[in-house]
Amino acid sequence: MAEAEKSSWTATETEAGGRPPAAPAVAGRPALVEPDLTFIHTLSRRIGQNYKKCMQCGTCAATCSLSPDSASFPRKEVIWAAWGWKDRLVRDPDVWLCYQCNDCSTRCPRSAHPGDLLAAVRHESIIHFARPRFLARWVNDIRYIPLLLAIPALLLGLALRLRDPLAAALGITERADDRIVYAYSSHFPHWLINGLFLICAALVLVGAVFSVACFWRSMKAALERDVGATPVQGVWPSLVATLRNVFTHDNFSVCTTAHIRYLSHPFIFYGFLALTVVTLWVIAAGINPLIRGEFIYPFSFWSPWKILANLGGLSVFAGCVLTIRERLFGTAYNTAGNYYDWSFLVTLILVALTGFVTEVLHYFRMEPHRHVVYFVHLIFVFALLVYMPYSKFAHVIYRTTALVLAESFGRKRGAPPLAEAVAEEGGDAS
Template identity: 40%
Template sequence: MAEPVWIEPDLQFKRRLLADSDTLKKCFQCGTCTVACPLSPDTEPFPRKEVLWAQWGLKDRLMADPDVWMCHQCNDCSQLCPRGANPGDVLAAVRQQVVEHYAVPSILARMVASPKWLPVLFAIPAVLMALAIWATGGFSARPEGSSHFFAAGIFLPDGQGFKQANFDHFFAHYPIIIFFTAFVGLALLGALAGLVRYWKAMDARAGGRRAEGSPSLIACAVETIKEILLHKKFTQCEATANRYWGHLLLFYGFGAMFLTTCLAALAYYTIGYPFMSLWHPVKLLGNLGGVVFLAGLAIVIAVRLRGGKLAPASGYNDWLFLAVIGLTVVTGMICQAARLVNTPIPAYGWYFVHLLFVFFLLVYLPYSKFAHLLYRTVAMIYCRYSGREAAQGALGAGALEEKKAA
């Protein structure tokens, strides 16, 4: 006679999943979704097993399951589910709990996930930045010809801040870089700690499994980054094919703007060269990136808003992330316009708001939906490293067609 197996459900975990999706109530474990999913491997396929674990409240298993990140929430499987359930939404809800579970410090993740803390999360950078700007003289109209001295002997330019829109006169470049480097550095340390915890949990669950002949960690990372750059997995989904374009445009638009910021900072701090002209190639790249990004954002929002069975479930975290990243870009564009038409006071006001969104986006990165980029990447690398990806890759294009035909 088989030994009884004791399971210890985490009821709070299950209650949260039930609040996010009614799939747990509907699913009768037929396994159709697993067959329908174009990304699921033959060995230990998903998402049926994840839905089962979620129904049983097996939080520990799901918190160490890299497969939840292999799902791209395309909802191909939902089309065929005889119970009208959405397994992809369950996996998305689990992913959100993974971020909260491994976050360091976890209180920040809980705050970011809750609307009631939103004012506080914005008030923190508002107060800190106001103090930094006040300390560097940005709020005072400096008399013509005077200079301002900031800690560490950094000499700021002469004050003309209220005659000509120059962001350096409001929040000087050197203090701003110290300010953001310090907070973003802390955020990255928090992210790293969370990712290491997650890697260890996945490894412990798999018993340190590593397939014979698996590539090195670096080779796995390189392959994973290539796959992300090409957005290959999105192309295999059919039900919401336009999500591919939405994510692609968001990704490369954001990349172009990030590259522009890095190049501008590098040029400014090494040779003191400001990219002020709208027609400078680097500036053009940034603006083009902004337009591409907003086009991608419009597609992603349209997919979420259209509702129906194929739309991914959209909770507070999804909308918060889309709003913050979108407003970061829009306020940045407004700042640029205000500087070009030389309206100093509105320009500084919008600059302050823009920096608030930049802070929210980057410093709360390990605790918001932005962290999905990191956790998904780590899970994908782990799948390759442990040999799990080989099982997925074993499908291959031909096998995928067979699976679809079946």
């Protein structure tokens, strides 16, 4: 960074008047802060400059039901953002302990909206760790919507164009099935669609694993080097505790300002989980010769798998509607969100809608409408799944990773290992 665009100072203690608080280096050791002006401008563009009004009173940290007892958030994150300390913020696991219930924003005397700030930092963290990073920039820029939709459309079109040559080369023959005369396989063979999605999913998985590994190492180094903390339990026990928390949605239950999320988020979560289970069963059952009858795709209307898929789709749709309603007509402190939020919500609801429309057109035997809508449905499914590591959907893997690390280091209420570690050095963790 050019000298005209960079400034630095050392930090040694926290003061309410805006003076640089103690950087999270081991207590007693000053830390060099190099403001990232681009990061400051990015935050201001996404959420405005309300976070700069913070006077470090600590009300947000004191009132947050999820903030740990030591080195609590979001107080320190707000001042780090004002400094433009991007390097520290994107490596901060505490950012992911926040669920943006906005209880802190409701009580902030300066209307600094710390909940919105942490959401923006999480957004930036996903872009920072995503690989390849250019794809993350595309997914999070509204100008690239035509390109992002054209990619799956072209891939699907090319796959359908090469269907017969590929089938001949691979020795695949279409299996006759007397149960359903009006099957989709005449235009969209299951082996072709499943193969295309599995190849793309494998490539995405490689990038996601690499990104999350970098994310884990960065957060772990931040806790061990900057604060001098050490794990209090192993990774596997932490993973079990985290998954229990994720499936029960315990952290959502403590919200007061945005308590509706305790209803809407489980709808989306469990609905998508049901659809995932059905999809995995369809793929597995198609290659398992021991599975026959109603338990192999295509399913009849009263098949248990078809019922589960329909219930899952309805659950996702209902959760999206509740979320959109709350964003548009909810409390003043329940932010309306930005493109990053809305693109994920709209994609989810379009996947559910096009899926149901496809099913209805199929039962009414409408040609070629059902195939056209099914093609559009596949485009949105591709966009949802393949772009997952670069969109807000990535919070599923990033938050889970951060929660596992936080559980391992005892970053939760009533467990103050960070404070104890810093106290041994003779300093203050906050």
